[in-house]
Structures are given as C-alpha cells and as structure tokens.
Amino acid sequence: MSPQQGEKFGSWLARQLRRAGMNQAELADELEMTRAAVSAWINDRAEPRPETQRRIAAILGTDSASIYNRTDVAPDLPLQWHHRSAYKDGGREYGNAAAFAFNADLSALAREATQNSLDERYDERKPVRVRYTLEELTGEHLDQFLAALHWDELREHYDEAALLEQKVSRSLKAALRDLDENKSLILLRVDDYNAAGLTGDEYGDGRYTAVVRRQLDSRKESGAKAGGSYGLGKVTLWATSRFNLVLINSTLSESYEGRTERRVVGRVDLPWRKVGNEAYAGPAWFGQADTEPNRQQVSRSWWADEQTVRDLHLDRLSDEPGTSFLIVGAHDASGTAESLKDMHEKLVIALAEGFWAAMVGGNDGGPLLEASVVAMRNGRVVVDEKRVDPHTSHPALSRAFKAYLDRDTVEELTTSTQVARADVTLVVPPRKSDKRKQGGGHHRAVLLVTPAGEDDDPVNQVVYMRGNRMTVMSKRPRELPLGATRFHAVLLAGYATEQTGADVELAEEFLRASEPPEHNDWKHTEELTSVYARGALSRLREFRVEIDKAVRQLVGRRTTVRGEGPAALRELLKLDVFGPAGSRSRRNVPLVEITRGDLDDTGAWNVWVDLKLPESDSTWRLTPIAKFDVRSGGRPVVAWKEIVPRDNCREEDGNLVIEAGVRLASFSGITDPSSHPVHGNLAGLIIDIQKSRGGAL
Amino acid sequence: MRPFLSYPRIPDTVELEIVSVSVDGRDLPYSQISRTEKTVALHQTGRGDWDLATLHLKAVLPDQEIADGPWSDVVCLAVLSENSTNVRSTARLAKGRDGTWQGKIELVRGRHLRRAVLSLAVVGEVNGVPGRAIGKSEAPWYLDLKESTPRRQREIKIVEADFREASEEWLRGFKDSAWVVATVEDPEIPIVYLNTSGVEGLVEVLNGTSGSAAEKVLRDTTTSQIAQDAWIAMFHTAVSNLDQDDDGTPIMPTGWQEPVLKMMLPDVLPGRQLTDALREINECRTSGAGWAELQTNIQFAAGKRSQIAKKLTGAVRTVDREERSEP
Incomplete structure (x- = not known):
C-alpha cells in the first residue's frame, strides 16, 4: 500500500x-x-x-x-441526468418538506450557506473565504450554459412537473415561462475557500452524501463549534433556485479516488411526475453513469476537466479546498430584490448582519471569515466585488469584539469609545446520563458593552453569540433604568469566548440543545428536557437575569435618590426643555424666514422675507421689526427705509396687512444704514413680527 | 429665528461630543456622561471637593464642504460659559489623523455655579474678513455641577420639611400651610416646600403609590393643586424681571424661566410668536392695562400643566363609583 x-x-x-x-x-x-x-x-x-x-x-x-x-483513470463517460424512479409503494412527494421550513430569501441563503462554510473551516490559522457571484446570462452565453447542463434532457421533466396542480408546480411554471420569454437566467455561485470541501464516499457517510444525497443529515466534521444542528441549512441552496437546481464543484481537503480537484455533480429536486410511461420520485442527479455493478443507471459525481467546469460556470479561483454551489435560476423568494444590483445589496447586508463578528480580526488572530459579493452579466462585472466590512456595517459591535480579542477592555466605562467587559456565569446542569449527577459545570461567559453613537439604531440590545461567533438572538435587557447610557452589547458564550476547556464545551452543547431549529433563542426545547437534569430551564433563566444585571451595572445609574418629593407631584412639575410643548405651539404662530439678503453699496440690508401664517378668520396686521443680533443683552433695533409688499399682502403705515385665510405672504425691505449701530457687515440680522398696535390679531 | 448674516456659513450642523471627563485627574464614570441628553453630571456622591475637570472633546465637521466652500483658515473652538457667573473660556481643537477634531477644555470649579454650557464655534476667514463665526453646534452640552445623574431636563425641587422647626427661618411663618412655593430662594431652581406638620398625614398620602381609592383621589387632586400654585408662581416670577431690547421688546430669559415661559406662553396668549407674546405680557404688566384680564389666561395655562381637569374627572368618577357600590 x-x-x-x-x-x-x-x-x-x-x-x-x-x-x-x-x-x-x-x-x-x-x-x-x-x-x-x-x-x-x-x-x-x-x-x-x-x-x-x-x-x-x-x-x-x-x-x-x-x-x-490510486488516481482513477478518467474515463470519458458521457454525462447524464439520472432521475429516481417512483416508489414502488405508490408514495408521492410533491416537494421537499425541508425546503418549506425556511423563508427562502437571499438573506436566509447567505446565513445558512455561510454558516455551513464557517463550520467547515479547514486551516484554522486562516479565515474561510466565501464569495457570492451573481451572474445573468443571455443570448449565446445562456445557450452555451444550457447545452453544457444537458438542459434538453431535463426540460421534459420540468414540463411535466409544472403541469401538476401543486405549489411547487406553479412556481416552476412561472420560472419556465420567464426563461422562454426573457431568454435570460440568473446564476448565483456560492464559493468557499479554505473549507473542507465535499469529501467522502459517493454513497457512504461523509460530507458529500450529507449535502448531495441526503436530507436533514446534519454532518458537521468540526463538531462542537458548529452552528447548525438540524441539517436544514443546505436546503436554502435549492430553495433559492427557481428550478430547484444546483450544480456543485468541490476541491477536497482529503482525496477521494486519489483525486481532490473538480469533483462535480448536479442535483435537481422535482415533485413526483410522469414522463412518457415512467413515473419518477423526485430528485435527479447530473453526472457520469456509475460503473459499479449494482448501480449501473445512477449518476455519480465525476472528476471534471477544466473546460467542463468553465462551461458549467463552476470554475474556481484557486486550488484551495472548498466548494462552489451554482444555483441555477437564482431569485429572492421574498420578492424584495429583483435586479442584480438589489440582490447584490441584499447579500452584502445579510452577510454583514449574520457574520460581522466572524469577520472581525484582532491583532493576534485574524478573522474567521472573509466574504465578498460580485455581480456580472455575461462575464462582465456590473457591480464591483464588494468585500463585506464589519467595521462599516457594525462599527460599535465590531469595535467591542476587536477590543475583546486584543484584550483591550476596561472594567468601567469612562469614554464613549471604550469597551467594558464583565464575566457572567452560566451554570450548566448535569446530563441525565451522568450517574451521580456530578456532571455539568460553571462557564464564564463574557459580556461586552460599549456606548452607542447618537444616531445608532437599534441600540440597548444584547447580541447573544456562541460557537464560531454565530448570532443567536438580540434582546433588550429587562429593567434598564431610564436615562441609562445608550449602548451596544455582545454576550459571548461557549466557543465564541475564544477560550478552551471542559466548561466551554459543556456550555456550548447545553446552549445548542436549547435552540429551536431557527437557532434564534435559548429556551425550552425537547432536547433540553430529555438530555439535561431537572432545572435546566431555570439555569437558562438565571443566566439571562445575570446578564441583564451585568448590563445594568455597566451602563446604569444609581436609581433615584430618595427625598426628591412625591413622584406624582414631580411628574407635574417637569421643566420640559425639548418637549413637544415648544413645537406644538409653533404651529399656530406666524413664522418668518429671510430667504435672501444682501448689503448694498450704502451699507443697507436688502432682504426678502417669507411669512408663513396659521389658519385665521381675521385679517393679519403685523409689524416687521429688524434688529441686529447680539450674544447677550438688548438687541439694537434698526429702522426700515422702505418696506415693499410682494405677495399676498399690502402695506399700511409701515404695517403689513394680510387677508384672512392667506397662509404664505412675502415682502422685501431695505434698512436705514444711518440707524445701524455697527456696519451691517459685522452683525447678523433678525426680523421679529409683532402684532401691530391697535390692530386685531 | 436664526440671524441672517452677510456672509455664507457652513450649511451642515457641526457635531460636538464630550468623549470623556477627568475630575482632578480621575476619570469620571461614563454613566455620568450622556450623549443623548448632551449632559455631564459632575457631582459624585461620596467624593469630596474637586477643583478642575478636564473635558476631552471630539467634533465632526463637514470637511469636504468646508474645503469646497469660500472659507479659509478654519479654526474649531470649544466655548465653555455660564451665564450666571459670566464666565467664558475657549480652547482650540486640532484635526486628528482620523479626520475628527479633537482637544480638551478645562472647567475650573471655582468659576462656575451650577450649570456650564459647552458649545462649538467654527471660525474662519470669509471674503477677506478673518475671524468670522461660520458654524456652531446645534444644541450645547450642559455640565451640571450639582447633579450626579446627567439629565438635561430639570425638575423643580421639592423639599419636605416640618415648617415649625425648619432651618429656613422664614418657613416657620407658614407653619399652618400645607405647602408653599418659593421661586426666589434659590436663583437656580424654584422650590416647593411640603409641610410635614401642616396637615397630619397628607405628605404620607402624597408619597404613597398605592392605597385606597379615596387616598388616590386625595393624592391626585392635591398634587394637581400644588402644581397649579407652583406654575402660577413661576410664571409671575419669570415675567417679572425681563431684560429688554432697545425698542422695549423683552428678551427670553435663560435658566428655569425659559422653559416655564416656553411651556406656558402658547396657552396664555395663543397664536403669537413667543417674543411677541412676551412683549404683550410685559406691556400689560408694566402698564397695568389688561394685566388683571391676563390672570384668567395664566390660571388656565397653569391648570393645563397641572392636569387639573383630568385629575378632577378621575376623582369624580371614583367618588361616583364608590357611592354606587354602597349598599
């Protein structure tokens, strides 16, 4: 050997x-x-x-x-689609149940696919790089791609499947019609580099079969740190395709059949259908006919040559291990992103939202992940490759995380850019299987808090993370004191603390067991009650309480000192500096605005003034008074040489008369420079509007 | 209105932030600095006297617009002042490597009384004239020397005391009153004194948060009544000593008087610009003509602030309900 x-x-x-x-x-x-x-x-x-x-x-x-x-001799076997025959028991599936578990929009795809890449990081010293490429194909480019894909072989299956009266069929029908009418197709390729790749046997257990052949097989080689645990994530790839069609090209980290590069296979998920006289069950695979005696008709992955992967738009940028998934007919199922540009933007936002923490690197260790998105049309870039930058999308949280990685945190905040750290203990209960109930342990989770910027939104939330910096949820701490510093906070538990040890592993497992399929909460789950001893839920509750308490300590202020008088009375005696009172009153008074103003050669102000008036039943009789502004004390009045009514008003004895019902009037005026206490150049001019003496308001 | 100038100013607002504060060399906890409230509470309970607070500042200016505009030799100044002590000091900020303007300014405790105001002034040369004010921060920061919680909004002080033996001797003369409102005792803030010995048990009821329906009615109506007294007294005090422009137009005062007037004037003289309303009131008060008639309006405005109608409606309903439920 x-x-x-x-x-x-x-x-x-x-x-x-x-x-x-x-x-x-x-x-x-x-x-x-x-x-x-x-x-x-x-x-x-x-x-x-x-x-x-x-x-x-x-x-x-x-x-x-x-x-x-032990490299296989690459036989030039023809590529084919192999469709699974219908079940002999007459069972029919009109769709993939796992696919319905998701809102299959691009955000979900970005989240699930990237989480899978992150979980499969190969070289722990380097980040996983994911790259999303949107490409629209039309004309010749489209024809070439469809030919490479053996579209003709598939088309009759699509046509039959689209005729059924099923949910899946209706969307297939629309997809086929769009392709026929618009002659354009959007591909979305999801590449990862420095990931394990789809290793393992064609049919036996392994990463390859978990993705290509099986449903709900959650196989995470990196085990404990992994984010997912339900094996649902990959379904989003197929769900994003309007044709439920995904092609795969993987560079393996461990050779299979003596090879590592360009392991290619395609898979389509269709509902039960009849083509000709044959009934078919659902999935079909694109590959070479297997040569194993008992699998003669089955299509298996093949080791493709460079030209073929290029024709299938599956070529990879380097020979680093990892996988490329090509989603054929990609769309955003939520319907919010239709153009390439919108889809590009949505992916960038989703990647930043889901993985900002994994993309933050410290002085010692780089980030876990790098991500970028690019959009092309027929081989030409239309939206430049955009590297997702956590410091732009989540500046405060990224700063907090970096400070933690660089051990640059403080115990008490004294400036707006500092990051305070507090440790919060999570008590992991023993498992039921632990005989003497001595298992479990104490895990020190890390809470990071940093003050929020003035315009930041949302604020006052704690982002809960575990594993390889996977966001589980964002929650507002309870009982925040009024007027507490606005803040951003992150709670790191389990492996997200970047620590190692038995307690880390215990906490990680415990928290993962408490997550529902969406991985968006820590709460009661069946696994939690079946695996852990009584009191597991209380431990989680206590953990939350401890976290909230720690937040309050870091951002809160002392509660109101006693002896400030009865609360009911204080409430009625507040001096409202910015309150609504001011703005409300403003709506019912005339407003003045100088729209234009110049100093002429004589030093006089020439101004054009707009008056905005509230509704009124009576005639307005107003006196405009010009003054020079000063910092404190009385403001000197300057005299008018001339007031000229412009719109919707007339002049009477130096007053402006405006008819009832008029809402906008304007006049111009020239000041008398001899009344200026200083040269007009040296002061600001303001105009007061007063109710003229003797007139009715 | 914003004064109109003969030269262009920076159109965008300028942002000023107090990043951190050290008091006699020790950092102030950040919880005493509030960016939202733009207020710093300098008083630290349990800490003795201090002499000097150093404020570390950061400002963001629209640098691109300044570069493209007609301004040159732009200088960014922090201005620290307090009206009541007539103190004003400035410090220059320097442009840092990250594009923000940074610097520090010192607050000498002995030169301030209660609340210092920090704003930002951008000065530059425009059209050949140097040293023009071309921009400033929108809302100033407040540096409160007496508070330990950074709150922009001030509350009227409420003091519970036994008037018979109060340390403020003048209070003893009011030993039979349930409460008094003092608007000039402390020039900084009006004080409502509640007499713990005036009406037996009243202050306890006012301080309670639960209790019987009758207790709640008593609490609601009494607090409303005290508040109305306070608002009327504050309004009168606020309009009684106004500075004036050349033409006799009164100037909006600063301090607690400003919010009081801004909150009440729209109800006292509806439909008027604040300055115009203030002018009318000042005229009435000084000439006496119409002053008596104005009292009704002041009563109304104070009643509205004290939620008299609402509290009394609630009280009537409660009494009604109580009576019905009786056998």
Missing part, C-alpha cells in the same frame, strides 16, 4: 477495469499473464511488480504515478 492512500491496489484496479469496460481475463490476455495472477491482485493477495504496473498503466491509458496515487 502506498504511504498516502488508504486504498488498496486491488480495489483500485477493479474499479478501473469496470470503468474501462474490461474484465480480468481481457487484462490478463493483454499482459500475457494468467487470469489467476490478475485475480490475486484484485483480491489483494499480491501486488504486481513495478514493471507490470507500468504496463497496466499503459493498457488503462494512464501513468504509473496515477497507480501510485
């Missing part, structure tokens, strides 16, 4: 023979050796000598390096 591979020569050779369509006798003949010798190799009783291996390689059309590495 060669040092790097797990595969024995025998099983490798057997597979190559099947692929090449040869039997053992034929190989023996070619090699001019006995069939028994070949049989001995296949059954791993012996291995051929290097010289013979070279000849075998030549016969199979490969080289000895491939034998050494």
Whole structure:
C-alpha cells in the first residue's frame, strides 16, 4: 500500500477495469499473464511488480504515478441526468418538506450557506473565504450554459412537473415561462475557500452524501463549534433556485479516488411526475453513469476537466479546498430584490448582519471569515466585488469584539469609545446520563458593552453569540433604568469566548440543545428536557437575569435618590426643555424666514422675507421689526427705509396687512444704514413680527 | 429665528461630543456622561471637593464642504460659559489623523455655579474678513455641577420639611400651610416646600403609590393643586424681571424661566410668536392695562400643566363609583 492512500491496489484496479469496460481475463490476455495472477491482485493477495504496473498503466491509458496515487483513470463517460424512479409503494412527494421550513430569501441563503462554510473551516490559522457571484446570462452565453447542463434532457421533466396542480408546480411554471420569454437566467455561485470541501464516499457517510444525497443529515466534521444542528441549512441552496437546481464543484481537503480537484455533480429536486410511461420520485442527479455493478443507471459525481467546469460556470479561483454551489435560476423568494444590483445589496447586508463578528480580526488572530459579493452579466462585472466590512456595517459591535480579542477592555466605562467587559456565569446542569449527577459545570461567559453613537439604531440590545461567533438572538435587557447610557452589547458564550476547556464545551452543547431549529433563542426545547437534569430551564433563566444585571451595572445609574418629593407631584412639575410643548405651539404662530439678503453699496440690508401664517378668520396686521443680533443683552433695533409688499399682502403705515385665510405672504425691505449701530457687515440680522398696535390679531 | 448674516456659513450642523471627563485627574464614570441628553453630571456622591475637570472633546465637521466652500483658515473652538457667573473660556481643537477634531477644555470649579454650557464655534476667514463665526453646534452640552445623574431636563425641587422647626427661618411663618412655593430662594431652581406638620398625614398620602381609592383621589387632586400654585408662581416670577431690547421688546430669559415661559406662553396668549407674546405680557404688566384680564389666561395655562381637569374627572368618577357600590 502506498504511504498516502488508504486504498488498496486491488480495489483500485477493479474499479478501473469496470470503468474501462474490461474484465480480468481481457487484462490478463493483454499482459500475457494468467487470469489467476490478475485475480490475486484484485483480491489483494499480491501486488504486481513495478514493471507490470507500468504496463497496466499503459493498457488503462494512464501513468504509473496515477497507480501510485490510486488516481482513477478518467474515463470519458458521457454525462447524464439520472432521475429516481417512483416508489414502488405508490408514495408521492410533491416537494421537499425541508425546503418549506425556511423563508427562502437571499438573506436566509447567505446565513445558512455561510454558516455551513464557517463550520467547515479547514486551516484554522486562516479565515474561510466565501464569495457570492451573481451572474445573468443571455443570448449565446445562456445557450452555451444550457447545452453544457444537458438542459434538453431535463426540460421534459420540468414540463411535466409544472403541469401538476401543486405549489411547487406553479412556481416552476412561472420560472419556465420567464426563461422562454426573457431568454435570460440568473446564476448565483456560492464559493468557499479554505473549507473542507465535499469529501467522502459517493454513497457512504461523509460530507458529500450529507449535502448531495441526503436530507436533514446534519454532518458537521468540526463538531462542537458548529452552528447548525438540524441539517436544514443546505436546503436554502435549492430553495433559492427557481428550478430547484444546483450544480456543485468541490476541491477536497482529503482525496477521494486519489483525486481532490473538480469533483462535480448536479442535483435537481422535482415533485413526483410522469414522463412518457415512467413515473419518477423526485430528485435527479447530473453526472457520469456509475460503473459499479449494482448501480449501473445512477449518476455519480465525476472528476471534471477544466473546460467542463468553465462551461458549467463552476470554475474556481484557486486550488484551495472548498466548494462552489451554482444555483441555477437564482431569485429572492421574498420578492424584495429583483435586479442584480438589489440582490447584490441584499447579500452584502445579510452577510454583514449574520457574520460581522466572524469577520472581525484582532491583532493576534485574524478573522474567521472573509466574504465578498460580485455581480456580472455575461462575464462582465456590473457591480464591483464588494468585500463585506464589519467595521462599516457594525462599527460599535465590531469595535467591542476587536477590543475583546486584543484584550483591550476596561472594567468601567469612562469614554464613549471604550469597551467594558464583565464575566457572567452560566451554570450548566448535569446530563441525565451522568450517574451521580456530578456532571455539568460553571462557564464564564463574557459580556461586552460599549456606548452607542447618537444616531445608532437599534441600540440597548444584547447580541447573544456562541460557537464560531454565530448570532443567536438580540434582546433588550429587562429593567434598564431610564436615562441609562445608550449602548451596544455582545454576550459571548461557549466557543465564541475564544477560550478552551471542559466548561466551554459543556456550555456550548447545553446552549445548542436549547435552540429551536431557527437557532434564534435559548429556551425550552425537547432536547433540553430529555438530555439535561431537572432545572435546566431555570439555569437558562438565571443566566439571562445575570446578564441583564451585568448590563445594568455597566451602563446604569444609581436609581433615584430618595427625598426628591412625591413622584406624582414631580411628574407635574417637569421643566420640559425639548418637549413637544415648544413645537406644538409653533404651529399656530406666524413664522418668518429671510430667504435672501444682501448689503448694498450704502451699507443697507436688502432682504426678502417669507411669512408663513396659521389658519385665521381675521385679517393679519403685523409689524416687521429688524434688529441686529447680539450674544447677550438688548438687541439694537434698526429702522426700515422702505418696506415693499410682494405677495399676498399690502402695506399700511409701515404695517403689513394680510387677508384672512392667506397662509404664505412675502415682502422685501431695505434698512436705514444711518440707524445701524455697527456696519451691517459685522452683525447678523433678525426680523421679529409683532402684532401691530391697535390692530386685531 | 436664526440671524441672517452677510456672509455664507457652513450649511451642515457641526457635531460636538464630550468623549470623556477627568475630575482632578480621575476619570469620571461614563454613566455620568450622556450623549443623548448632551449632559455631564459632575457631582459624585461620596467624593469630596474637586477643583478642575478636564473635558476631552471630539467634533465632526463637514470637511469636504468646508474645503469646497469660500472659507479659509478654519479654526474649531470649544466655548465653555455660564451665564450666571459670566464666565467664558475657549480652547482650540486640532484635526486628528482620523479626520475628527479633537482637544480638551478645562472647567475650573471655582468659576462656575451650577450649570456650564459647552458649545462649538467654527471660525474662519470669509471674503477677506478673518475671524468670522461660520458654524456652531446645534444644541450645547450642559455640565451640571450639582447633579450626579446627567439629565438635561430639570425638575423643580421639592423639599419636605416640618415648617415649625425648619432651618429656613422664614418657613416657620407658614407653619399652618400645607405647602408653599418659593421661586426666589434659590436663583437656580424654584422650590416647593411640603409641610410635614401642616396637615397630619397628607405628605404620607402624597408619597404613597398605592392605597385606597379615596387616598388616590386625595393624592391626585392635591398634587394637581400644588402644581397649579407652583406654575402660577413661576410664571409671575419669570415675567417679572425681563431684560429688554432697545425698542422695549423683552428678551427670553435663560435658566428655569425659559422653559416655564416656553411651556406656558402658547396657552396664555395663543397664536403669537413667543417674543411677541412676551412683549404683550410685559406691556400689560408694566402698564397695568389688561394685566388683571391676563390672570384668567395664566390660571388656565397653569391648570393645563397641572392636569387639573383630568385629575378632577378621575376623582369624580371614583367618588361616583364608590357611592354606587354602597349598599
């Protein structure tokens, strides 16, 4: 056995023979050796000598390096769609139930797909990089893509499926009609780099089957830190496709069949349908026909060449491990983002919202994740690649997180940019399986609080995180004292604390058990009561209470000192500086505005003034008075040389007369420079409007 | 209205923030600095006297507009002042590497009484004239020397005392009153004195939060009545000593008088600009003509602030209900 591979020569050779369509006798003949010798190799009783291996390689059309590495000989088998036959019991599925569990808009896709990438981070010293590429195809580009996809083979299945009277059928029908009429298709490719890739056997347990062949299989190799636990997330990929069609190209972190690059497969989820005389169950796979004896018709993933992945728009930027999912006919199911630009923006926002914390790096350790979004049309960039920056989207929270990573937190806040840290204990109850109830433990969760900016919104929320900095929920602490500092806060629990140890693991498991499928709360779940000893719910409740208390301590003020008098009386004696009283009163009084003003050569002010008047039944008789503004004390009045009524008013004895019902009037005026106490250039002019003496208001 | 100037000002508002405060070299807890209220509470319970507070400031100016506009030699100044002590000091902010303007200003305790005001002035050369004020911060910051909670809104002081043996000797003369309102005792804020020995048990009822329906009725109507007394007294005090412009137009006072007038004038003389209403009231008061008639309006405005009608409606309903339920 060669040092790097797990595969024995025998099983490798057997597979190559099947692929090449040869039997053992034929190989023996070619090699001019006995069939028994070949049989001995296949059954791993012996291995051929290097010289013979070279000849075998030549016969199979490969080289000895491939034998050494157990690389499969890439047979040029045709690609095909394999549709699963209907169940013999007559069962029919008109859609994927898992898909209905989500609101399949782009935000959900970004959240779920990126969380999966994050959970599959390969090299722990580097971030996972995810890249979302939107591409619209039309004309020739579209035709080429559809040809590469063997669209013709699929089309009849789509047409039949669309004829059914089912929820899925109606949306398929619309998607097909749009494709026929508009001759355009939007692809969304979700790439991750430095992730594990879809490793594992074609049919046995592994990442590959969890994604490609199975439903609700939550297989997280990174185990404990993972965010998800229901295996639902991947469904959003298919749900985002109007054709329920996703193509996959993966670069594996561990070789399979001796290869790592360009493992390609496609999968479509359709409802039960009849095409010709055959009934089909649901899913279909795009790949090469399997050569295994008992799976002759099944399509399996194949090791594609570079041209094919390019034709399928699945080419990857580098040979780093990771996976590319191509969503064919991508759309935002919520209907809020239709254009490429809107979809681009929605993805950027969703990525920032869901993963700002994972994208924050400290001085010592970089971020866990980098994300970017780009939009193209027929190979041309239409919206530039935008790197999602947590410090722009969530400045205060990102600052808080960075301060924590850099150990730059304080115990008590004294400036608006500081980040205060407090530790909050989570008591993890023992599991029921722990015999003497001695399990469980105390976990020190970390609370970070930083003052909010004046215009920040929302504020006064605690963002709860665990795992690889996954946001579980945002909640406002209870009993915040009135007038407390507006703040942003993050609670880090479990692995999100960046600590290690038994308590971290316990807390992580405990909290994950308390999350519903949406992973958006810590509360009562079935798992919680079935796995943990009595009192688990109380521990969670106490944890929340402790957190709220810690927040109050960091931002709160001493409660009202006693002896300030009866509350009922205080309430009636408030001096309202900004209150509504001021603005309310303003609505019912005339408003003055100088719209234009110049100093002329004589030093006189020439001003144009608008008057906005409230409703009135009587004629307005108003006196405009010009004054120079001063910082304190009495303001000097300057005389008018001339007042000229402009709109909706007339002048009488230096007063303005405005008829009842008029809401807007204007006049112009020239001041008398000889009455100016200083040159007009050196002071600001204000105009008071007074009810003229003797007139009716 | 905003004064109209002969030269262009920066159109956008300028933001000033107090980032942190150190009092005699020790940092003030950030909970005593409120950005929303734009207020700093400098008083720390349990801490002795202090002499000097250093305010660390940060300002954001519309730098691009300034660069594109007709202004040059732009200087950003923090201005700290207090009307009652007539103190005014300034400090220059310097533009930091991150584009914000930063600096500090010192507040010497001995030069201030109660509430210092901090604002930002942007000064520059316009059309060949240097040193023009071209921008300022919208709402100033308040630095409260007497408060330990940063609250912009002030409350009238309420003091509970036994008038018979009150330390304020003048109160003893009112030993039979249930309460008195004093608007000039403390120039900073009016005080309502509640007499703990005037009406047996009344202050306890006022301070209660629960109790019988009758107790609630008593509490509601009494607090309303006290409040009405206070608002009337405050209004009269506020209009009784007004500074005037050249032409006799009174100037809106500062301090507690300003909110009192702003809150009450629209009800005393509806439909008038504040300055115009103030002018009319000042005329009535000084000439005596119409002053008596105005009392009705002042009563009305004070009643509205004290929620007299609402509280009495509630009281009547309660009494009505009580009577019905009797056998």
